Amino acid sequence: MSTHDEVGLLSLQSLCDRCHRESERFFAQKEHDPRFCYELFRRAFVHSNELAWHCLYERYHKLVLSWVMRHALYPGLGEEADYFMNRAFEKVWQGIPAENFAKFPDLKSLLRYLQMCTHAVMVDFARWKEQAHLWDRTAETEDGVAEYDPFAALASNSLPPERELARREMQELLWQKLQALSQSAKEDAAIFGYFVLNLKPREIHDLYPGQFEDVRDVSRTKDNFLARVRRNDEFRQFVDDA
Amino acid sequence: MAQMEDSLKAALYRITCPDSATLGNYHLGLLGETAVQPIANHLAVCPLCTREIEQLEVFLLETAVSLQPSTGERIRVWIAKRLPSGGQTRQGLGPAVGTPAFALRGSSSGPLMYEAGDAQLSLEVQDDPEQPGRKVILGLVLGIATEAVEAKLLQGDGVVTAVTLDEIGNFTFTGLETGTYELTLSGADVEIHVQDLLI
Incomplete structure (x- = not known):
């Protein structure tokens, strides 16, 4: 029996203990042996062993916390580092089903995945904040008098999960309907840049070189498109049904 | 609009x-x-x-996780195998040689002999003379460098007690309740596990 096989036979407590000591050596930049922590990951993901998972959390939560605080987005997100650290562990847990564990041949690849998940939860949060800001803007009008807004039904920041899913489906349907009303590649580019990417006309012009005559052509294309959308009976019916 | x-x-x-x-x-x-x-x-x-x-x-x-320096399998991990009672090991660690230095008189049974990689291990379980109803483990490890080797007794998900081996490989655990334990001997580059140790 090879020594690698024997690591697989160790009790969870022994593994946890040795993983801890090898991690200490790793953080002290000393020679270390990654097999024990890797075996813990394997038991956590392949055997859904909650104690192994708990041990890994104990070993790595400070490391993840340090990653969060070093991320370029962190200062602007306005949320505690602990929040992102816990979301990162949840994302890792959800992201590696047992059948996919073989894609991670060593500890380094698993820690790299943990890093990626840390980044992902922070980017998700940044996206959510940006969209929330856009929703907030829809509630503001220059003179305080609300205009007629056919999409108001889609604007809500705090829906329960089941409504959130329905809203997402409705938004995807809305995007399909709008795309169907586009009559040219230029209109495709304008509405994608404006509504999906929330870019400024100058940025859209630069993103699609040669597509628009000038920056004003971007706004003109979008305005013409919207005017046609408002006149479209089928689209109005869709919005009324929504 | x-x-x-x-x-x-x-x-x-x-x-x-x-x-x-x-x-x-x-x-x-x-x-x-x-x-x-x-x-x-x-x-x-x-x-x-x-x-x-x-x-x-x-x-x-x-935030690159550099796992260097690492030689991969730096630590030799051995799961100890129980030898027949009184059996001779390849370095001759039998009852006569292997009886721990601190062996007490009136031992209830002979030592438990184990072999783990290059190491031989003798464990003698006795009644604790100072704590009635409790047990003592007298251990001796041969065949490996015993400097800075820690002997640890685990039960459930916790460490019950831990001691450091002396310079010739002896160790003692006292005041133990009867039950099933795991014994680990951890050195800088070797780890020996005695699983399902019933005392």
């Missing part, structure tokens, strides 16, 4: 963008073949997702 425009922006913001974990999996090469091309197509037209990938790349570099 302006409000309709704002509502469309809010409703459709990033509607075609893959979620950030999918982008991350793409970057790490973890996506299946069929999932890769749509992401690549999207990145070609989406400066926001492209920027997020660039941020990820920088983040991975800045």
Whole structure:
């Protein structure tokens, strides 16, 4: 029996203990042996062993916390580092089903995945904040008098999960309907840049070189498109049904 | 018109963008073949997702987990195998040689003999003379360097007690309740496990 096989036979407590000591050596930049922590990951993901998972959390939560605080987005997100650290562990847990564990041949690849998940939860949060800001803007009008807004039904920041899913489906349907009303590649580019990417006309012009005559052509294309959308009976019916 | 425009922006913001974990999996090469091309197509037209990938790349570099220096299997892990009672090991650690230095008179049974890789291990379980109803383990390890080797007794998910071996490989645990334990002997580059140790 090879020594690698024997690591697989160790009790969870022994593994946890040795993983801890090898991690200490790793953080002290000393020679270390990654097999024990890797075996813990394997038991956590392949055997859904909650104690192994708990041990890994104990070993790595400070490391993840340090990653969060070093991320370029962190200062602007306005949320505690602990929040992102816990979301990162949840994302890792959800992201590696047992059948996919073989894609991670060593500890380094698993820690790299943990890093990626840390980044992902922070980017998700940044996206959510940006969209929330856009929703907030829809509630503001220059003179305080609300205009007629056919999409108001889609604007809500705090829906329960089941409504959130329905809203997402409705938004995807809305995007399909709008795309169907586009009559040219230029209109495709304008509405994608404006509504999906929330870019400024100058940025859209630069993103699609040669597509628009000038920056004003971007706004003109979008305005013409919207005017046609408002006149479209089928689209109005869709919005009324929504 | 302006409000309709704002509502469309809010409703459709990033509607075609893959979620950030999918982008991350793409970057790490973890996506299946069929999932890769749509992401690549999207990145070609989406400066926001492209920027997020660039941020990820920088983040991975800045927080790079270097597992160097590592020689991989630095530690020899041995699961101890029980030898027949009174059996001779290859270095001759039998009852006569292997009786721990601190062996007490009136031992209830002979020592338990184990072999683990290059090491031989003798364990003698006795009644604790100072704590009625409790047990003592007298241990002796031969065949490995015993400097800075820690003997640890585990039960359930916790460490019951731990001691350091003396210079000739002796160790003693006292005041133990009867039960099943795991004994580990941990040195800088060796780890010996005696599992299901019933005392």
